[in-house]
Amino acid sequence: MTTFLTPQQLADRTSAAVGAAVAAGRELGLTVTDPTVLHDVFSVVVHLAPSPVVARIPTVLPHPEDLVALARRQQDELDVTRWLAGQGVPVIAPSPLVPQKPVQRDGFSMTFWPFVQEDRDRKPDYVANAESVADLHAAMRAYPGPLEFLSAADPQFIAESLARLDRHRALIGTAELDRARREWQILEPLVRSRAAFEARFPGVGLQPVHGDSPPANIFSGVDGDLYADFELVTLGPVEWDLAALGSEHESAYNRGARRNGTRPLDEEALGFVNALGMLRVVATLTLVPQLPELMEYLRPAVDQWQTMPFAGGLRIDETFDG
Template identity: 65%
Template sequence: MPGFMTPDQLAARTARALDAAVAAGRALGLAVTEAAVLHDVFSVVVHLAPSPVVVRVPAVLPPSTDPDAQAAQQQRELDLVSRLAEQGVPVVPPSPLVPREPVRRDGFSMTFWQFVEEDRSAEPDYVHNSGLVAGLHAALRTYPGELPFLSADEPRFTTESLAALRARPDLIEPTDLDRARREWEILEPVVRSRAAFEAAFPGVGLQPIHGDAPAVNVLATANGELYSDFELVALGPVEWDLAGLWPECEAAYDSAARRHGLRGLDERALRFVNAVGMSRTVACLALAPQLPMLVEAVKPSIERWRTMPFAGGLDLDPGGAYGGGRKPSVTKEEM
C-alpha cells in the first residue's frame, strides 16, 4: 500500500515545480532573479519576479492524467479568460509578455498569468462574491468557443479514484465508500451525457461556467475584485458554480441574477450538483498520498455528507431514460 509523501518529498516536488517555472520563463525571455512561491496546494503558483508574471504549475494530478488533454484544457482556459479580459470583465488575464499557450517543462504543464498584487487584509465574503458570480455568468453567456459538457467534474477521475479507494481503508470507512460508489453509479451517467442531463433537468439551460467555485476564487486587489482560476471551465448549468455553498449565497446569486436578466437557481439542479460535488470530494481522498493535508481537509465535508439524502434525494434512473446501468438499492436510512 503506497504511503504518504513525506515533508521532504513535498518540499522537493515544490522545488522541482519552482525550477521548472523559472526555466520556462527564462526560455521565453523573461527576467527572473527573485522567483517566489505564492501558493502551494494542488498547484505551485510562482511569481517570476521581477517580471510581472505568475506561473501556475499543477503538481498534484491523478495517475491517469493525459498530457495532451491537460494542455487542451489549459488552452481553453487561456482562450476564454483572454476573451473576458478583452470585453472588460474583471479577471486576472494571461500574461501579455509570453505566447498565450501552455508550456511543458520538466514533466509539468504550466500557464502564465499577469501578476496582480493581492490584498491579503481583505476577509473573504462568499455571500457577496456569490452575487458577483451572476455578473460573471452574464459575461460568459456570449463566449463563442466550444467547451466540453461538465468536464469540470472530471468523471473519469471520480470513477477511477473510487475504485482505487477499495484498497485504502486507511483513507475512508468501507461504509462511506460503499455509499459513495452507489451514489456515483446513479449520478455518473447524467454527468457524462449532455442528453441525459437535459432529459433529467428539462428547462435547466447550459452555458459556459467557471467550473471551480468562482465565489471562492475572487481575488481582492487594490484595484478591485478580479475573477481568477478558470482551469476547470466547461459547459454546464450555472448551479455548478454555486455547489457546496449555503442558502445565503444562493439567495445573493438569485438576487443578482434577476438584475442581470438571468434565471434563478433551480432547486433540483442544485441538489444534483451538490451530490456530484460530494462524490468528487470523496474521490479526492485518492490523492491524499500525494497531498496528505487532504485527509483532514475533507473530514468536515464527509461528516456533512453523511447527513445528506442519498444522491441528493433525486430520482435519477441510470438504467432507464438516462443510459445503461443498474439502479442501486437504497435503504430507508439513506432516503
C-alpha cells in the first residue's frame, strides 16, 4: 500500500525547513525578520529577508536521512559555481556573506545563495538556452576539481527504486515495471562503470557537466541570464545535459558547439542518456508519496517513454562489463 503525505504534513515539512534555515542564517550573522518562500518542490527555497541571501533546503530525497552524502553533493555545487564565477561565467554563485559550505540543522542540509531579482516579464527561450549550454560546457571543461562519473544518474537510486516499485502498484503498471527492469539490465553496466562507458562510446569523452537539464535552469535575472541550480553537477558526456529535450534543442546545442569549436552531440550517446534519463523518471515515482503533486508531471513522461526505443537502441551484447 502506498501512503501519501497529507497537505498538513507537507505544510509542516515546509515550515520546519524554513525554521531551520532562519535559525541557521541568524547563527551565521544574518538579519532575518521576514523569511519568504520562493519555491517549494524538491527543495524549499527561502529568501532570508531583509538579508540578500536565499537558503535552499532539499526536502524530497531518496535517502533524506543521509545528510553526509547530500552535503558532499552540495559542496560540489558550491565549489563548481564559485569556480565558474571566478572564470567570468554568468552563474549564480554562493553567497559571499556566509561560509561557502553546507550547513546542517534540525535534520536538514542547506546551502546559501545571493538573492537575485528575477525578470518576471521575460519568458524563457529554451531553444536559445540549449544553444548557450554549449558555451557553459566549454567553460566547465577546465574545472580542476574532482567529480564522480555520472553521479547525477544516481544508479543506486534507480536500482533500489525498481526493486521497491512492486510495493507501489498505484504508481506503475506491471508491463511498465517489467520494461524498466529489462532496460536497466542493459544500461546499468554503462552507468556504474566509467571504463564500460568509455569502451562502448569511444571518442565521446567525459567532462564536468551541469547534470540537471541546464536549458531549463537558466535564471532570467533583471541584469541578464545566469546559469543556476548545479545540484547534480557530475562528470559525464555533454549529452547528459540535453537528455529527453528533443531534436530542436539538440540542433540548437550543435549550433552553439560549432560556434565555439566544441564537438556536436553524438547520436548513440544521446540514445543512452535519453533512456537512462527516463529510467530516472520511473525511479522518481518512488518519491511521489513524499510529494503527491509529482505524479501529474511524471505520468506524461512515463507515457512518452513507452514510445521511445527500448534501452535507447542499445543491446546487451553491445555493453561492456567493466
